[in-house]
Amino acid sequence: MARSRRDKNVSLTKVKKKTKDTKNNLVNEVRASVDQYKNLFIFTIANMRSTRFIAIRQKYKENSRFFFGKNNVISIALGKQKSDEYANQLHKASAILKGQCGLMFTNMSKKEVEAEFSEASEEDYARVGDVATETVVLPEGPISQFAFSMEPQLRKLGLPTKLDKGVITLYQQFEVCKEGEPLTVEQAKILKHFEVKMSQFRLIFKAHWNKKDGFKELDA
Template identity: 40%
Template sequence: MPKSKRQKLVSLTKVAKKTKEQKGAMIKDLQENCEKWKYCWLFQVGAMRNTHLKTVRKLWKDTARIFFGRSAVMAKALGTTPEEEHRLGIHKLAKQIQGQVGVLFTDSEPDEVLEWFADFQQPDFARAGNNASRTVILPEGPVMRHHSDPPEPFPHNEEPQLRKLGLSTWMNKGVPSLHNPHTLCEKGKPLTSEQAQLLKLIGEKMVVFRVALISRWCAVTGDVVQIEGQQLPDEPATAGDESEDGMDE
């Protein structure tokens, strides 16, 4: 008896796998850039947001090439042993390509690169699972949004959403208000999805997107230098900001 089509399972999170040809093209692209540029940097991203990473790519598009894809593919392209390395000494950097890291090729001098990435920091909204960076207490009275300056109260039609997210609001002359102060989150404690959503609605940014440089390879000497003091706090993985293989511009 043939199987019913109704019994077919369809994954709602199905993602097309990269073909062997696409991975091969990425490996070739990485190796060509390895031959072209003077320095290769390994970096990690804190509070990963694709929007901010695209900004970094745009600002460096004329003086660098950035790859942020599958770590195994990038490591294979550069070679993780002296026998497999694509250029002298780069296997010492390739062995460190694990997890969510990226590679930056450039001719810019180290001091310039270090200074630029130290300055580039973009505040953003926290996500569920992040630890609150500070305690936020909503005062008695109108619930305010801080997206504008000065802050303005929420419109009446958003009151049901505020209640759904855990606020005991009431309507005071058409404005969602609180009878008593409400502790939205406490410093150091993980945020729930409701807390994260409320923080976004009121305009409180608690995380900072930044790029931490891990190590640097030099084509002239073949040496790899470790960059100290660049550790980043752990952040919950979020599917919406996962980069695809070979994501570069």
């Protein structure tokens, strides 16, 4: 029996494979940045938020260039050993590219970068698995900031709630989380509902390099 054409699997999306040219282009872009910019900073990101990082890229796009991820390819661009480093002492930068690391090439001075990014941290809501930075306890009583229709949703998260004359009320004290313990899905959602922020997005600079002074690790 002939196979029905309806049985044929059709791919609705095409995933473009990363080619050797893609890697070569990245290597060339990193090396061009070494030549173009005065300073290179190696950084990690605490509590990564894509939207926040994109905003930083946009803010400094006139005088800086960022590369994030693809550590192995970037290490090749910089040079993994003294014998193949693209510029003096850059192999030392490659050695610390582990985990979520990035490069910031910039024409700003070290002092300017430190001043700019010391104020660039932003508080945000913690996610599942983040460690609680404080113990949060909700007292017994009404929580009138919520519409009465929210009561089933809050109760589903584990809160001891009831409706009292149309007002959501905690009929007993409730400990949301303990300092130093990782947050569950429910705890993270409760903290967000009560607008308790425990996460801080910020860039942490691990090292600095330029042609004149070479490579130097920084105190985080």
